Amino acid sequence: AQSVTQLGSHVSVSEGALVLLRCNYSSSVPPYLFWYVQYPNQGLQLLLKYTSAATLVKGINGFEAEFKKSETSFHLTKPSAHMSDAAEYFCAVVTGRGADGLTFGKGTHLIIQP
């Protein structure tokens, strides 16, 4: 079985500061990993995905994530936070062909302080 743990249901950073959102996964086989962003009362939008190519993945809006197999982690980072980054962020995993869908973490609410 696969699972995802996101550390911290809420993360608060100052505008211009580093953003770090943590994600650890559990999977018995090589996973595919995703980060999605959700704005209030909206659907989810893909930020980036890891599919066993490069371990450092760059996404939209200046976000990137690094796959570390030894740590079973896929943390999301952004060097400088903008007010527009305030949203809910979800890490998700799928294994194999993923026929039964993504498994999501419980989400991290990112708060940007002016």
Added chain:
Amino acid sequence: DGGITQSPKYLFRKEGQNVTLSCEQNLNHDAMYWYRQDPGQGLRLIYYSQIVNDFQKGDIAEGYSVSREKKESFPLTVTSAQKNPTAFYLCASTHGVMNTEAFFGQGTRLTVV
């Protein structure tokens, strides 16, 4: 533009009633999924369908039903057997399998009154 359309955006249900949430996609995607979102719970899979006329239960299928009569459409019915239906419901689709990008609709917020 291609995408997934969910309707309605807001839905109110009286206790004991069945309601149907619509999900339509024009992306020519084979697979479609329904997720339920509750605060602090993340997204949980209700039902999914890989091809027309076939669907499988997800992790929390009790009290829900679906159909897949057309490739473009995957409606979800919340039945009176679902004891706690108030939630945000999201529909998603993928071209073939879930290790490619999933596209999501804008969601339907269902409230029991």
